[in-house]
Amino acid sequence: MSESILELERVRLQYGPVVAVDDVTVAVGRGEFVTLLGPSGSGKTSTLRLVGGFEHPTGGVIRIAGRPVNGLPANRRDTATIFQSGALFPHKTVAENIAYGLRMRRVPAAEIARRVAEMLEIVALPGFEHRYPAEMSGGQRQRVALARSLVVRPSLLLFDEPLSALDLALKLQLRAEIKRLHAELGFSAVFVTHDQGEALSLSDRVAVMQKGRIEQIDRPDTLYNRPASEFVYTFMGESNRLDVTVGGGAIRDLQGHLLPLTLEDGLAEGAWRLYLRPSRLHLSEHEPVRSNALRCTVSMVEFLGDHFRYHLACHGLRLMCDVSAKLGLSEGSDVIASWDGADMRAYR
Amino acid sequence: MSESILELERVRLQYGPVVAVDDVTVAVGRGEFVTLLGPSGSGKTSTLRLVGGFEHPTGGVIRIAGRPVNGLPANRRDTATIFQSGALFPHKTVAENIAYGLRMRRVPAAEIARRVAEMLEIVALPGFEHRYPAEMSGGQRQRVALARSLVVRPSLLLFDEPLSALDLALKLQLRAEIKRLHAELGFSAVFVTHDQGEALSLSDRVAVMQKGRIEQIDRPDTLYNRPASEFVYTFMGESNRLDVTVGGGAIRDLQGHLLPLTLEDGLAEGAWRLYLRPSRLHLSEHEPVRSNALRCTVSMVEFLGDHFRYHLACHGLRLMCDVSAKLGLSEGSDVIASWDGADMRAYR
Amino acid sequence: QDSFAGESLIVVSWSGNHEQSFRESVVEPFNEKYGTKVETVGGWDQMIAQIKAAPADNPPFDLTIADEYTTSLGLAENVFLKTDRSGIKGFEAVSPWFDAHRGAARDYGVPFGGGSLWMVASRSSGIGAGSWKGFWDERAKGKTTMDAAAFYWDLCVPAILSDRKPGIDEVFDSPAEVEALFAELDKLQMAKWYSDGAELANILIQETAEIAMVYSADARGFMKEFGETHEIAIPAEGTASYTNWFMKVRGTRHPELSDLFLSYLLEKETQQRFLDNSTDFLSRTDLTPPAHWPDYPTTEEAIAKTFNLFSLKGWDAFGANWDALNDRMKQTIATTSRG
Amino acid sequence: MRRSGDITARLLWAAGLLVLGVVSVYVALPVAIAFVMSFSGGQILRFPIQSWSLRWYADFFGSPQYVDALVNTLVIALGATVLSVAAGTASAWAISRRKNLATGALTLLHMLPLFVPGVVLGLGIAITFGNVRLFGMDLYGTRFIVMLAHSLWGMPLVMMLMETTFRSLDRQVLEASRDLGAGPFTTFREIVLPEVRTAILSSALFSFVVSVNEFYMALFLTTRDTQTLPVLMWLSLRSAGSPRLAVAAVVLMTIVLVSLVLLASGLRRKERVRG
Amino acid sequence: MTDARRRRTGEALGFWLLLAPSLLLLVLVFARTVAGVVRMSFNGWTPPSFYVEDVVLDHYVRLATDPLIREAAFNTVVLAFQAALTSVVLAYVMTLIVWLRPKRFRLTVIGLMLCPLLASEISIIFGWWLVLPRNGLLSYMLVGSGLVSEKINLLYTEFAAFLGLVYAILPYSFFILLSVMDRQDRLLIEASADLGASPLSTFREVVLPLTWRGVVLAFSQALIWAFGIYATPSALGPDTLWTMGQRIQEEMIGRANWPLASAIAVAMIAAIALLLVVMRTVEPKERTA
Ligand SMILES: Nc1ncnc2c1ncn2[C@@H]1O[C@H](COP(=O)(O)OP(=O)(O)OP(=O)(O)O)[C@@H](O)[C@H]1O
Ligand SMILES: Nc1ncnc2c1ncn2[C@@H]1O[C@H](COP(=O)(O)OP(=O)(O)OP(=O)(O)O)[C@@H](O)[C@H]1O
Numbered sequence A, B: 001m002s003e004s005i006l007e008l009e010r011v012r013l014q015y016g017p018v019v020a021v022d023d024v025t026v027a028v029g030r031g032e033f034v035t036l037l038g039p040s041g042s043g044k045t046s047t048l049r050l051v052g053g054f055e056h057p058t059g060g061v062i063r064i065a066g067r068p069v070n071g072l073p074a075n076r077r078d079t080a081t082i083f084q085s086g087a088l089f090p091h092k093t094v095a096e097n098i099a100y101g102l103r104m105r106r107v108p109a110a111e112i113a114r115r116v117a118e119m120l121e122i123v124a125l126p127g128f129e130h131r132y133p134a135e136m137s138g139g140q141r142q143r144v145a146l147a148r149s150l151v152v153r154p155s156l157l158l159f160d161e162p163l164s165a166l167d168l169a170l171k172l173q174l175r176a177e178i179k180r181l182h183a184e185l186g187f188s189a190v191f192v193t194h195d196q197g198e199a200l201s202l203s204d205r206v207a208v209m210q211k212g213r214i215e216q217i218d219r220p221d222t223l224y225n226r227p228a229s230e231f232v233y234t235f236m237g238e239s240n241r242l243d244v245t246v247g248g249g250a251i252r253d254l255q256g257h258l259l260p261l262t263l264e265d266g267l268a269e270g271a272w273r274l275y276l277r278p279s280r281l282h283l284s285e286h287e288p289v290r291s292n293a294l295r296c297t298v299s300m301v302e303f304l305g306d307h308f309r310y311h312l313a314c315h316g317l318r319l320m321c322d323v324s325a326k327l328g329l330s331e332g333s334d335v336i337a338s339w340d341g342a343d344m345r346a347y348r
Numbered sequence C: 001q002d003s004f005a006g007e008s009l010i011v012v013s014w015s016g017n018h019e020q021s022f023r024e025s026v027v028e029p030f031n032e033k034y035g036t037k038v039e040t041v042g043g044w045d046q047m048i049a050q051i052k053a054a055p056a057d058n059p060p061f062d063l064t065i066a067d068e069y070t071t072s073l074g075l076a077e078n079v080f081l082k083t084d085r086s087g088i089k090g091f092e093a094v095s096p097w098f099d100a101h102r103g104a105a106r107d108y109g110v111p112f113g114g115g116s117l118w119m120v121a122s123r124s125s126g127i128g129a130g131s132w133k134g135f136w137d138e139r140a141k142g143k144t145t146m147d148a149a150a151f152y153w154d155l156c157v158p159a160i161l162s163d164r165k166p167g168i169d170e171v172f173d174s175p176a177e178v179e180a181l182f183a184e185l186d187k188l189q190m191a192k193w194y195s196d197g198a199e200l201a202n203i204l205i206q207e208t209a210e211i212a213m214v215y216s217a218d219a220r221g222f223m224k225e226f227g228e229t230h231e232i233a234i235p236a237e238g239t240a241s242y243t244n245w246f247m248k249v250r251g252t253r254h255p256e257l258s259d260l261f262l263s264y265l266l267e268k269e270t271q272q273r274f275l276d277n278s279t280d281f282l283s284r285t286d287l288t289p290p291a292h293w294p295d296y297p298t299t300e301e302a303i304a305k306t307f308n309l310f311s312l313k314g315w316d317a318f319g320a321n322w323d324a325l326n327d328r329m330k331q332t333i334a335t336t337s338r339g
Numbered sequence D: 001m002r003r004s005g006d007i008t009a010r011l012l013w014a015a016g017l018l019v020l021g022v023v024s025v026y027v028a029l030p031v032a033i034a035f036v037m038s039f040s041g042g043q044i045l046r047f048p049i050q051s052w053s054l055r056w057y058a059d060f061f062g063s064p065q066y067v068d069a070l071v072n073t074l075v076i077a078l079g080a081t082v083l084s085v086a087a088g089t090a091s092a093w094a095i096s097r098r099k100n101l102a103t104g105a106l107t108l109l110h111m112l113p114l115f116v117p118g119v120v121l122g123l124g125i126a127i128t129f130g131n132v133r134l135f136g137m138d139l140y141g142t143r144f145i146v147m148l149a150h151s152l153w154g155m156p157l158v159m160m161l162m163e164t165t166f167r168s169l170d171r172q173v174l175e176a177s178r179d180l181g182a183g184p185f186t187t188f189r190e191i192v193l194p195e196v197r198t199a200i201l202s203s204a205l206f207s208f209v210v211s212v213n214e215f216y217m218a219l220f221l222t223t224r225d226t227q228t229l230p231v232l233m234w235l236s237l238r239s240a241g242s243p244r245l246a247v248a249a250v251v252l253m254t255i256v257l258v259s260l261v262l263l264a265s266g267l268r269r270k271e272r273v274r275g
Numbered sequence E: 001m002t003d004a005r006r007r008r009t010g011e012a013l014g015f016w017l018l019l020a021p022s023l024l025l026l027v028l029v030f031a032r033t034v035a036g037v038v039r040m041s042f043n044g045w046t047p048p049s050f051y052v053e054d055v056v057l058d059h060y061v062r063l064a065t066d067p068l069i070r071e072a073a074f075n076t077v078v079l080a081f082q083a084a085l086t087s088v089v090l091a092y093v094m095t096l097i098v099w100l101r102p103k104r105f106r107l108t109v110i111g112l113m114l115c116p117l118l119a120s121e122i123s124i125i126f127g128w129w130l131v132l133p134r135n136g137l138l139s140y141m142l143v144g145s146g147l148v149s150e151k152i153n154l155l156y157t158e159f160a161a162f163l164g165l166v167y168a169i170l171p172y173s174f175f176i177l178l179s180v181m182d183r184q185d186r187l188l189i190e191a192s193a194d195l196g197a198s199p200l201s202t203f204r205e206v207v208l209p210l211t212w213r214g215v216v217l218a219f220s221q222a223l224i225w226a227f228g229i230y231a232t233p234s235a236l237g238p239d240t241l242w243t244m245g246q247r248i249q250e251e252m253i254g255r256a257n258w259p260l261a262s263a264i265a266v267a268m269i270a271a272i273a274l275l276l277v278v279m280r281t282v283e284p285k286e287r288t289a
């Protein structure tokens, strides 16, 4: 277990009657990048704050580098947090902000100067030393926040939705930057987000949280392809949902139309919800190209830049299908949507 | 011209020395959905505020339904704005919020009640009449804002980034709702956003703004596929950029390596920037599948849920390539990236 | 008599205890007798300023009490009305002493009585209120208190003790000569200089001071409160005093009722009632000394001997030197204050 | 909330709490004393209290003079509050709407009356307005002139508080109202007023308190009919401090306090509704 | 363009209409009164009357030369500065605690800090009279608790005057600082701790610099109030504590010298206005993220 830089063991946090973090057990290895993903209010930030030392658990143990830290205040933990707002000191220049943690550690001035300059290179902000936070854009501010935390070389970096407040373009750019820095510097990190794209692209492992608990913690592809629950499935990306009933060996929609579907393993009788990713559907005009197929009508075609989204209707069912190239299908025309049985998940 | 519900003619807005809107001319047809897209500070909001009557132009003419409205205050224009924050009246219930505009128009109480109830149906919030805004989620609040504006049946709806503050899932859901309502009710709309996905999916036409000017206004696919400028191209989506020099009939990268590329029309000699969408690249192991091809090494594979992103290197060039299914390519292996010449744009 | 029923009249007296006695012994019986609505308001040295600030035809009150200082201020600002003595009964019984020092000002108002300085001494101090010299007693060091604001009364105390001139006439000298009085005050050691009656009471309660100078307007109240522990009296050397005249204010809308009230002020019953309830002396000479003031002077001689008037003439002289003396007083306060 | 091992933080916190405690006692003490003293049975305010009684309350409410003065005080304070709140809120609204302009100078102008001593203002106003007649009535000696005078102190306080409040309003909400067809006046009534109610009430409370306690201006501007309680208190202070003074002080404080509590509970109820 | 002009005229009209009530009050009542006071300060004076119509500079000359007035000015300024400084320090500690731990203390502390505002000056003076002297409450408590062996007197000392003055201005400092403190981002404290700063360092490096503007603001406001309050310090302080306000009252009422009183008042108003302007200009600018 000393391989882990961070261990949470049955950690619990209550605010009065509200259980914000409920019996969370998780370990982060050295150099590992673990993301906490979940909807608003699921306890991600609370978990991170427990690790950072801003809150203290009402139950369980937290260990950093093998040492229990319950009750140790933030300034005496070897972690560094990047906040959603950046939380830069507005009255200090960029250089002063970055130097802050080093000064607190009584690093000699010359070394501070050297490391601040180096850090500014790394986050691609040389020349910004003497700016104040108010004089910079949101993305630049987040980079300073990153630099301020990185420069103290913490054992563990904690990110609390650092990209949420940014423009899409900036978000992508900074995401790439964080990824690059992680690859280059090899720090350990816990990253909080509610954006599954961010989680998937950045992390070694993703923990999906709901109601204060970790629902599943796994590698991104496992999580995406073998979600442990309906919640994880729907949270990981857009999906089509088919409400069906299984009975007498047949699958029917709620209006009783027979659906010619095959599932890898037989489903028990009763009502089911079948899920399908829009990108896993294939459209063809005459013959199905995969094992499961439905005959549909195109109700709308949406242009989304790098792909088109076809909205399909089949009796009462609605399906979305993403294809990268435009097909010669106009609204109202018939089409066959097909998919692999393995790409479909069933929950009841 | 009376076909247009809104016309801006050489409209200009200055805040002291800052030119927020610079010589903008645009017309919105009845029932049309036009989006203003652009980076932060490009003047989108300012343009919208001019139309709404919250600011007044320092030059040019604005006409709504053919009638000049320069100087007419917001309460005397037949437009309704949906703000980013929702701007709901916090001390009024949902029903009171929605009824507000009707009350101001002295609509009889019985009719108000009828239309409010109808509107609540339309935005799928029946039963929420007596809630206060503070008691609802962000998405619900935006739906109330939408209802509050729709209920007065304005000639023109103005949207100022109504989805920016929402979670991804909510954002997609509300986007679909707006699309549905537009299709059902056929209102005219001007929509401001900095999210190109939103712009592409919602609009009949998109105006890309930069520095207070409209760079290009066109249908989404035209804009995406035939951008009028490098700025529009890069703003419309992620892209790969190849810095090259053309000379002696050959194209070389900056280190002088020959690139075996063909462009539809010959390029003049000199330095060029070539752009390519990551989704338009094709990967193959042995033979190129499109006319232009480069031999690359895989430097990283990123899992993004519904697709994989391959990061490639070819001499000094870096390429990203999005493919929907995972290929049997690990990091370090060689690959051929190929694409159609028509998918490439060149700017100098 | 009923012609005044329901009519109102506002009369100013000194505020605090004085006002309370005045209301109980004068105003209320008057109202009872005539069915009028006379009311009394407390006032201090801001009264003339109030009249002056108000419009000439709408004064804040109809009758005002006035000592010599207030009178000279009011006459200078011309805010009083002359009084026709023929319309007022009771003058025959008034001590001539009141008019003797009045000069031309006697045309204004009627004399109700007068106030004076009293001495308070705690019984435990062993000093007693029999002589002003008690202030200079060794045992009184750091235990005395006098008025910090109306410093001219403080000067009267050494003036009474001084034989250089009769009574308190030393006070009306040139600053160079008044210096001798300051020199006497400088020898005192004050526990605290008080600035109002409430503070004086507080100082006595706290036993911060044991020997005090107190105005007769308050002395009766002090007797009730401190009678058991303190001796409160006019010292044998006599005292300095002012007279309380009631003046009609210019612009008053109730001149006849005012005259009636002025007459009432001079009635024997009125004065006796007031005397029984106060430590002021009254203008009639035919009153019976009250129980709390057995040696109340009733003869002309005794009045003249006991009460040395700070006269209008005196004010003319003193007023000219006021600023210089006031500045000098601040020095005295600085040297004699323990604070 | 355990903070084991962090001694400096705990020491600092303890020191802070100590200051908090001492200052709290310091702040509450004179007020508490005045309260206790009002139940003293003696003739003069003295500590420690020798006998307890309600006689001074009976005396206070039995004296028409004091009761009248109390009524005057309240009427004047209410009037001054209405004037202050109306004028102060209107100008705060105007100033907060303007981006730059000479609003700084205007604000300063509004603040100036606060820095002029009450004696000076009182006498000055009495002299200046002594002879002014309004609608055939003498201004001097009326409650109205005292209200005017007191609103010179109330209005700046209201202005200060309301200006910050108005500036913190969400501009988009106001624009939304205009957008939905409400004119500026309707917007103010329908949207702004309900939003700033708390601030208006608290600024009203401030100007009420200022007026209730002011005595120098009132001294020079009132007659017997309009005399206020603090004036009476001040005048009798010059003679001797009877517990009646403490009673008067307690009565004033109670009135202020009761209005404060009513206000607070009213607001809390409203907030509960809003969630 | 005419549209624009009409609209702008309309806006200007609305602006001035809204300002009208308060401007009327300020101009008709306040400005006229101040003008009257200024005029009065140039009048001549021959006792015993209040003033004589004239135009003389005597009173300003006296202001500049009279050592006792100078002493009063000096006392006023020194006392005001001490009290303002103390009130700001105390208020700072209080607001910091309230800000750090809102739920538990906030309402109680705010309620307590309203006390000095709610009670009239007269009752406050009375309160202190009963607390501070040798036989007062404080003395009783100290002797009773065994902290001191002999009764002590604090009344009529400079300290008592100071205590009373601080009492009167503390709420102003408190509420100004609270509003400034409430605008700060509490996350910055966490960020600072996170980067290894001890609570003291965080205070020095982050909290104080960020609230410094509020401190300056609170100080200048407290100072201005402290100048104006004189009944309390003179009732609690030693005999020799003469202040400007007291002097104005004495000249105006006791001495009936209206021109001199007016001249002192004019000088005081001018000094305070000057102070305000200076404070406004040296006020550090606020940086927000
Ligand atoms: N200081 C607090 N006091 C009381 N309850 C709190 C506090 N902080 C958080 N909570 C509650 O704890 C739960 C978890 O909150 P937390 O902030 O950890 O969620 P989150 O997953 O970070 O959500 P978000 O994405 O909205 O930031 C929520 O129900 C929240 O309301
Ligand atoms: N009230 C104002 N005063 C001065 N300048 C302003 C004002 N409002 C906007 N600007 C400036 O006008 C320009 C355009 O601003 P605008 O708000 O229209 O941009 P935008 O495209 O909506 O940006 P964003 O996406 O950030 O909302 C910017 O440079 C901005 O700084």
Ligand SMILES: [Mg+2]
Pocket: A044, A045, A046
């Ligand atoms: Mg969170």
Ligand SMILES: [Mg+2]
Pocket: B044, B045, B046
């Ligand atoms: Mg905008």
